[in-house]
Amino acid sequence: MADGEDDSSPNLSISLPRQTLIRGKKRKITLHSMVLRRRNSGQADPAEPPTVQTSTPVSSSVSYFQSVPVQTDITDMAARKRYELRRRRSFQQNEGDSSVTSSMDATVDEKSVGPLRKRIKGDPLTEAQSSLDLPAERYSSDSSIDVLPDEIFMKIYSFLYEGDLLTCSAVSRRFYRLSNDLNLWKILYQEAFEYRIPLYHSEQRKFEFREVGRWKDTVNPWKESFRQLRQGIHVRRGFARIYEGHDGRNILHFENLSDAIEHCEQLPNEVEKLIFLHEGMYTSTQFVVDTPLQIIGAGSSRNFQDSVIIDSSSATTVTFVEGSEYAYLGFCTVRYIEPPLDPMRVGNAQHLCSALVVNAYASPVIEHCSFSSTCSGGATVCVKHEGANPYIKNCSICGSDNVGIYITDSATGTYEDCEIARNTLAGVWVKNKANPYFRRCHIHDGRDVGVFTFEHGMGYFEKCDIHSNRISGIEVKNQANPTVVRCDIHHGQTGGIYIHEKGRGQFVENRIFSNQFAGIWITSQSDPTVRKNEIFSGQQGGVYVFGEGRGLIEQNNIYQNNLAGIQIRTGSDPIVRLNKIHSGYHGGIYVHEKGRGLIEENEVYGNALAGIWVTTGSCPILRKNRIHSGKQVGVYFYDNGHGLLEENDIFNHLYSGVQIRTGSNPKITRNKIWGGQNGGVLVYNCGKGVLEDNEIFDNAMAGVWIKTESNPVLRRNKIYDGRDGGICIFNKGRGLLEDNEIYRNAQAGVLISTDSNPILRRNRIYKGRAAGIEITNGATATLEGNHLFQNEFGGLCLASDVRPVMRDNLIYDNHNAVDRTIAKGHCLFKISSCTSFPMHDFYRCISCNTTDRNAICVNCIKSCHKGHNVEFVRHDRFFCDCGAGSLDRQCTLQSETRDNDTVYDSATPTESETT
Known part of the structure; x- marks a missing residue:
């Protein structure tokens, strides 16, 4: 190369010994400190550093990240140097950088070096002299830098800064590779950041x-x-x-x-304003952010954000105002510490300061921060006024002496994955048309309510975990209208959700469980929507509606609560639809104290007490429900309980399907009441009611029981296939039985006894396995226009001294099995066994010392007790004790001994107790 080209060579050089330079000048040898290689073609090599100068954005303030233009001349090496340095193995990378190939590996240039030549040892001085006698072209064509090992360059680079490394990376392909070493940049990075x-x-x-x-x-x-x-x-x-x-x-x-x-505020908005706040405590009167400023904590510890502390004791610590639309605060701790009151100062004013305030039209991003405040008069985080819209993520608001987050005056914002805990007042306040969005937040262990929305406050709460708060998990008041979706609300020390004073809200797909009081309380004209929630394991009830509360309660799964699954009282009128209410340790639905409500298409089952209770002046509408498998009654009306029971399936209860007592007067229409282990419908203790167009069948005892001065109306019902009688009227029971079909029952179609006096009009009573109508024990009745046919024992059987009023009845085609058995000389026990009571003359045997309780049929008197002193007792329903084997004398008309322990009497239905 010509001497004139020396000025264009890079400024990085390796010096030769001073004596060598002197001798080189004498011999006119031109030394080149570095040979830069030029690519053979104009094609870009992806492994080679860029050689075109790139422009940095206007906001850039660091010039060394601009690419350095490099002009290189590449010449072929004329010959190899005589001396070749042995290469060492590349040093090992750190474990953390194992995923990236070490920059110390051999490159193509290094692998292309020829094999080492064995050198003959000579005189050092002579050899040095001879090397200086070489032609200048031979000496300069072989750069000494190219043969230096990578370790030396890495050692040199370890003393450089990032700007120097970037400059070196533009020199050659090898420099580019070495200057981009992971470990070099990791050390520089961790030193600075x-x-x-x-x-x-x-x-x-x-x-x-x-x-x-x-x-x-x-x-x-x-x-x-x-x-x-x-x-x-x-x-x-x-x-x-x-x-x-x-x-x-x-x-x-x-x-x-x-x-x-202050420096960032002087920069134009086009320049990125970014502050790295390193570990330490930074105290100030107040930080007000009105530019797109970004502040992020920095530190080397694993939880360094706990050590980057911004605090204040004289004013709100950090305030975002209009102009901070693109501001950021992250990875630090922000505190407000209230100063102690000065006892010598008169009229100490209460400070209303916060750790963080977001004002109107400010929308900063705040993440991975911890906020706390000891101010008893102000919230820890306050978001207020229209246009305030922060994005707060992965933050902690804990241990404050007031409210955790206070959002008011039409403010909004997004709050994700935050922990809000152990605050003296509510964890979250939402007020005055504010409408925030909370997602996956953990709100717990507050000394007040978890989330409090009031005075037209709104908000959307999704997948939050709200638990262990001293009052309810969520409180909604004064026409507030939040939306709560897929949250867990549990272990509240009072209730789960409390909605009052015309509160509203949508509560959808939440899990509400293990609260000390009711899972959801709705009161004082509130009207929420409660849909598709699981409400279970409450220490009291599931949903409690009182004080003229309303609401839609739909498609919820309510179970295993200690009190009623749903309780409606004091003029409340909710809609309860498509819910499953089951496995409760009390009743299913309890309507009392003039409660109302539309209760339809629910499934109520497996509860310890009644499936549905209606009492004390209440009047709900119960329609199209499936009420089954309860451990007591299906539907229980008592103490003036009223209402409409329409098109329900009521089945498989341990007690009666429906019970009506003590002045209750419901309308029961188009229901199916079946499979009860007791009776179908029990009306007693002055109960009333209208039963129309129902199907009552397959019950273990009578389809309908009317007793103790009760007076219901039964019209157009089908009462059939009962395992006892169709209708039993006892103990001064009354009632109007009109246009009913009563058939295929195991005992009498209608049994009237013990001073009862019903009216039976236009009923069809047929195919019974005993008598059609039996009247006994001083009872009477009015029978008008009834059809009695195809009954086994007879159409109408009247006991002694019974004189009913009868008009226009048709009694025909009955089998009269009692008369035929007597005519054949058989014992009546032959047709009755221990399960039915044919009506005929019965006697007692004085010779055998029998009493009125031991009835003997006329054929046994003639045969078994022939010649004995006998007495006619009365014409009534009984089975023969002689044929049953319950007397000392063996019955001569029976071929086998009967087990009198299984003698069946018409059992009295079990009555429910009010608890």
């Missing part, structure tokens, strides 16, 4: 720590993160020596946060 993991920052307000292996399409994450964060200003007390006074580093540094903020 302190982060253990590189921070990804692709756009304004977006920061993410990514492990080295998760950086896609990036060979060196540490370098890339350095490039992304290059414009940041560092606030790090006592570490100015790291950032200042270095030619290869251009990073701004301040000792105080206030100075850094």
Whole structure:
């Protein structure tokens, strides 16, 4: 190369010994400090560093991240140097960088070096002299830098800063590779930023720590993160020596946060305003952010955000106001510490300060921060006024002396994955048309309510875990209207959700469980929507509606609560539809104290007490429900309970399907009442009611029981296939039985006894396995226009001294099995066994010392007790004790001995107790 070309060579050189240089000048040898190779073609080599100068955005303040233009002349090497240095093995990378190939591996240039030649040892001085006698072209064509090992360059690079490394990377392919070593950049990065993991920052307000292996399409994450964060200003007390006074580093540094903020305010908005706040405590009167300022904590510890502390004791610590639409605060702790009251100062005013305030038209991003306040008069975090719309994520608001987050005056905002706990008042207040969005927040252990929405407050709460608060998990008041979706609300020390004073809200797909009081309380004209929730394991009830409460309660699964699954009282009128209410330790639905409500298409089953209770002046509508498998009654009306029971399936209860007593007067129409282990319908103790168009069948005892001065109306019902009688009227029972079909029952179609006096009109009573109508024990009746046919024992059987009023009845085609058995000389026990009671003359045997309780049929008197002193007792329903084997004398008309322990009497239905 010509001497004139020396000025264009790079400024990086390796000096030869001084004697060599002197001798070289004498021999006119031109030394080249570095030979740069030129690509053979115009095609870009992806492995080669860029050679075109690139422009940095206007916001860039660090010039060393601009590419350096390099002009190189590449010449072929004329000959190999005589001396070849042995290459050492590449040093091992750190374990954390194992995913990236070490820059110390051999490259193509290094592998192309020829085999080493064995050198003959000679005189050192002579050899040195002879080497200087070589022609200048031979000496300069073989650059000494190319044969230096990588370890030497890495040692040199370890003393350089990021700007120097970038300059070196533009020299040659080999320099580019070595200067991009992972470990070099990791050390520089952690010295400046302190982060253990590189921070990804692709756009304004977006920061993410990514492990080295998760950086896609990036060979060196540490370098890339350095490039992304290059414009940041560092606030790090006592570490100015790291950032200042270095030619290869251009990073701004301040000792105080206030100075850094003041500097950023002077920058144009086109420049990214980014402050790295390193570990330490920063106290100030107040930080007000009105620009797109980004403040992010920095430190080397695993939980460094706990050590980056911003606090104040004289005013709100951090305030975002209009102009901070693109501001950011992350990875730090913000506190307000209320100063102690001065006892010598008169009229100490209560401070209303917060740790964080977001004002109108401010929308900062705040993440991974901890907020706390000891101010008893102000919320820890306050978001207020229209246009306030922060994005608060992964933050902690705990241990405050007032409210955790207070959102008011049409403010909004998004709050995700935050922990809000152990605050003296509510964890979250939403007021005055504020409408925030909470998602996956953990709100717990508050000394008041968890979430309090009131005075037209709204909000959307999704997948939050709200538990262990001293009052309810969520309180809705004064026409507030929040939406709560897929949240867990549990272990509240009072209720789960409390809605009152015309509160509204939508509560959908939540799990509400293990609360001390009711899972949901709805009162004082509130009207919420409660849909598709699971409400279970409450220490009291599931849903409690009182004080003229309303609401839609739909498609919920309510179970295993200690009191009623749903309780409606004091003028409340909700809609209860399509719910499953089951396995409760009390009743299913309890309507009392003039409660109302539309209760339809629910499934109520497996409860310890009644499926549905209606009492004390209540009048609900119960329609199309499936009420079954209860451990007591299906539907229980008592103490003036009323209402409409329509088109329900009521079956398989341990007691009666329906019970009516003590002045209750419901209308029961078009229901199916079946499979009860007791009676179908029991009306007693002055009960009333209208039973129309029902199907009552397959019950273990009578289909309908009317007793103790009760007076219901039964019209157009079908009462059939009962395992006892069709209708039993006892103990001064009355009632109007009109246009019913009563058939295929095991005992009498209608049994009237013990001073009862019903009216039977136009009924069809047929195919019974005993008599059609039996009247006994001083009872009477009015029978008009009834059809009695095809009954086994007869159509109408009247006991002694019974004189009913009868008009226009048709009695025909009955089998009269009693008369035929007597005519054949058989004992009546032959047709009755121990399960029915044919009506005929019965006697007692004085010779055998029998009593009125031991009835003997006329054929046994003639045969078994022939010649004995006998007495006629009366014409009534009985089975023969002689044929049953219950007398001392063996019956001569029976061929086998009967077990009198299984003698069946018409059992009295079990009555429910009110608890």
